[in-house]
Amino acid sequence: MRKPGEYFTAVDKTHIPESAFVYPYVTIPERDDSYLRHKTVEYVAGSSSKQIRGLEKELQPLWDSMLQEQLTEARSGSRMPRRRCSPP
Secondary structure (H helix, E strand, C coil): CCCHHHHHHHHHHHHCCCCCCCCCCCCCHHHCHHHHHHHHHHHHHCCCHHHHHHHHHHHHHHHHHHHHHHHHHHHHCCCCCCCCCCCC
């Protein structure tokens, strides 16, 4: 059985063959890790070291919590993939 997205992609290509549709049509740059790295570099460049240290101090409990979750999942044998977040 085909997925609905495959059907609509095929229909689009038959009705508009000269177009360059590529499923899933829209690229979202914010989902790319390189985008986030680039934005982090921009943010750090425009911030003072005092602001950065304050932000790191504010985010450290969140990072520690996320690390504990990841360790717990790894030890339990959970096979659910999760996007990893780490401090810059």
